[in-house]
Amino acid sequence: xxxxxxxxxxxxxxxxxxxxxxxxxxxxxxxxxxxxxxxxxxxxxxxxxxxxxxxxxxxxxxxxxxxxxxxxxxxxxxxxxxxxxxxxxxxxxxxxxxxxxxxxxxxxxxxxxxxxxxxxxxxxxxxxxxxxxxxxxxxxxxxxxxxxxxxxxxxxxxxxxxxxxxxxxxxxxxxxxxxxxxxxxxxxxxxxxxxxxxxxxxxxxxxxxxxxxxxxxxxxxxxxxxxxxxxxxxxxxxxxxxxxxxxxxxxxxxxxxxxxxxxxxxxxxxxxxxxxxxxxxxxxxxxxxxxxxxxxxxxxxxxxxxxxxxxxxxxxxxxxxxxxxxxxxxxxxxxxxxxxxxxxxxxxxxxxxxxxxxxxxxxxxxxxxxxxxxxxxxxxxxxxxxxxxxxxxxxxxxxxxxx
Numbered sequence: 001x002x003x004x005x006x007x008x009x010x011x012x013x014x015x016x017x018x019x020x021x022x023x024x025x026x027x028x029x030x031x032x033x034x035x036x037x038x039x040x041x042x043x044x045x046x047x048x049x050x051x052x053x054x055x056x057x058x059x060x061x062x063x064x065x066x067x068x069x070x071x072x073x074x075x076x077x078x079x080x081x082x083x084x085x086x087x088x089x090x091x092x093x094x095x096x097x098x099x100x101x102x103x104x105x106x107x108x109x110x111x112x113x114x115x116x117x118x119x120x121x122x123x124x125x126x127x128x129x130x131x132x133x134x135x136x137x138x139x140x141x142x143x144x145x146x147x148x149x150x151x152x153x154x155x156x157x158x159x160x161x162x163x164x165x166x167x168x169x170x171x172x173x174x175x176x177x178x179x180x181x182x183x184x185x186x187x188x189x190x191x192x193x194x195x196x197x198x199x200x201x202x203x204x205x206x207x208x209x210x211x212x213x214x215x216x217x218x219x220x221x222x223x224x225x226x227x228x229x230x231x232x233x234x235x236x237x238x239x240x241x242x243x244x245x246x247x248x249x250x251x252x253x254x255x256x257x258x259x260x261x262x263x264x265x266x267x268x269x270x271x272x273x274x275x276x277x278x279x280x281x282x283x284x285x286x287x288x289x290x291x292x293x294x295x296x297x298x299x300x301x302x303x304x305x306x307x308x309x310x311x312x313x314x315x316x317x318x319x320x321x322x323x324x325x326x327x328x329x330x331x332x333x334x335x336x337x338x339x340x341x342x343x344x345x346x347x348x349x350x351x352x353x354x355x356x357x358x359x360x361x362x363x364x365x366x367x368x369x370x371x372x373x374x375x376x377x378x379x380x381x382x383x384x385x386x387x388x389x390x391x392x393x394x395x396x397x398x399x400x401x402x403x
Contacts, residue, residue, distance in 0.1 A: 012175025014146030023154040039093035043360030052109040058346030059116035072185025074118035081114030082173040151255035222351035225394030227385040227400030229359035257313040264317025272322030273383030282330040294389030303383035
């Protein structure tokens, strides 16, 4: 029951968090600024707000590790974050200017990570090592089913900003709330000794020289997510500018692409997780899946048609399904401190959040390479993403404590 409701909660949270990243914020931005400025403005909003996620995830993870509430360590942060998240999404929906939209989305990132950090920590809390890849597969599946649902919400409510943003927020509130009720979140009676504020701040740093396997896993995930967000952040603009679709058609094709991606992911995520658990091997699955993602990114640089885009989405889904299930299990296997799993997972999740900020800036540079200043070079953007993905695969090889 815990594993099932955990997956359902992940689904709700990812719908809320990823709907704006994938399409909703881009559509909202186009209602506030001229069309030729929208891509740059949207990228800047995502970049700034991602910094709040970068800080919020380890902070809320650490706070949940130290929480002595009678309701448990994880539950109070997930429940409180869900309530604030709905309010933040309403601010974004009603924003009449870019600064207000930015403020609302930054608050949403903080609230979302107040849910996400303790939610992911429950994998380490509740799941035995021999089942972690299989259970971690649910994270990848639910994340991308969430993107799929978010894409269809965008297609259905493209002209209704309140529903477009608030509906995913309410869904997150309800489904995370169900998990909070079911979760056997045993309270701790004594707060661990942190050694004071300075020592507490130092806990957000995991020394890669002392824990090299954690460091290599962090670097690999950072590179993979940087490549992935080069695709995610510019996908709807790619559909409009490179393939030539109108906004409504782009949202529809994005939804169809998300469906194709998710079908591939669902097929491979559970199978990859099961095989990894069964064989006791992690690295080979992670490396091969990253290389498949890198190939898909590079292929996208040559695609100029909707069928070609959908084919690449299928390849990407197949690779990402295996990657997310097994890499999450590998990450849990190399955590340096079993008493502070949420904190260390929060540090690892910086590798998920930081690329969102850097992707906007790096993508802007790649888009103008060889164009004389016109931001249209999607070939450079996606080939660059492929190269970064290959580097992410190579970073897995030095890990020694996991096969």
